[in-house]
Amino acid sequence: MDRKPFGSKVFSNKGGFVYLLSHRTQILYIADISFVIMYLEVVPGCLVLESSTGSGSLTTSLARAVAHTFDFHEQRAGSARDDFERTGLSSLISVRVRDIQGEGFPSEFVGLADAVFLDLPQPRLAIPSAAKMLKQDGTLCSFSPCVEQVQRSCETLKWKLCAGQYCFFRYG
Template sequence: MLPIDPAKKNSFQRKICDGDLVIVYERHDVMKSVKVCDGSELQNRFGIFKHSDWIGKPFGSKVLSNKGGFVYLLAPTPELWTLVLSHRTQILYIADISFVISYLEIIPGCMVLESGTGSGSLTTSLARAVAPSGHVYTFDFHEQRAASAREDFERIGLSSLVTVGIRDIQGEGFPDEFCGAVDSVFLDLPQPWLAIPSAGKMLKQDGILCSFSPCIEQVQRSCESLRAHFTDIRTFEVLLRTYEVREGRMNCGGDNEGASPGSRPSKRRLPSSSEGSNGKETKGGSVMAMARPCGRHNFDWSET
């Protein structure tokens, strides 16, 4: 996934090799990760795809099945990995991840602490941000969950950038070995205020801490704890709103029956968009936009 080995740098110019991990793209909401293995096959509704046909093709290639169906073979970037990984816990998505990495000011060479690991969605993006000389130390109290995350990071080539530890950060805090050496800390915990004093000790003088909480009650308690250890405390709500734009005709007049939801009621008949000023029908139409609101989350930020 990451340019750790220049010979294996993922790009649309690099050829797919036996043993590589690829993202098989059917459509925007149907994707899966597949390890390429010469002699193996992928079967789906479009037919049978032989892995041997994939080897030697660049990432982004369109490949055909025995029935003429097709899929695209994409590089396993952190953005795509977030969409196909196994959900062992609730995960962060692109809008949250990009916001976190930007405000944590993570750049190549940084040392980052994370708790908890969960499904590893954020961790993969953190690893790319600190590569090639930085490192991410991520902790989870659940042993099996940590082991599964470690296996995932090995599959996608992140084992040299990510270390997974088993530890109850809320109860024990971060290991003392990181004291005063960390650039950024990210907390995704049920009770983050319990880990904030320890996180403060880990950070450098100009370090930054972020706590992710879905409930405002968690935000309030976290802010109370932050005031005792940090300055410049800020809370953000991240909203992502997608738009589906469709072109069609709207009836803006008549007796208001069948009128568009956005038209105002009127006693007098108004000319519709399909009529000219002389009352004769003309060709015409308008563009309608439908907004579909997505999830919203709260973040607490502070600097030492």
């Protein structure tokens, strides 16, 4: 069988296609991605901020909007950028190296984001910044491995009195 390199777009003979991505981190899978995209109401033309890029699995689906994705790991961000070049998505996705838990999202996006998605080890540290980035009717979604992390995120939202819609998603 023909071996395809990572980054290839592979078409099925029944219609549809998939992207071949290499796993550099844990990733979101299609069932969760579908829920997240639907919940965030991501449509063409939306501005979406994501942290973090990881293997770019969710980012590939966010590319229907204008996506700015951030990861503090330079090599991972570089590999994701290379993948998006190969899959022809690079004009829709900007990949930047940034410590989102430490520095927050860049101030140039304050009040402009339709949606913010977090998949971080300590999302509560990024929530105050994420809330500032959202438009008034924007939506934040945070993907967490355990209910304790979800509780900590909810506490942060309560104390920071962030307005808007929120979704906490637990996997595993």
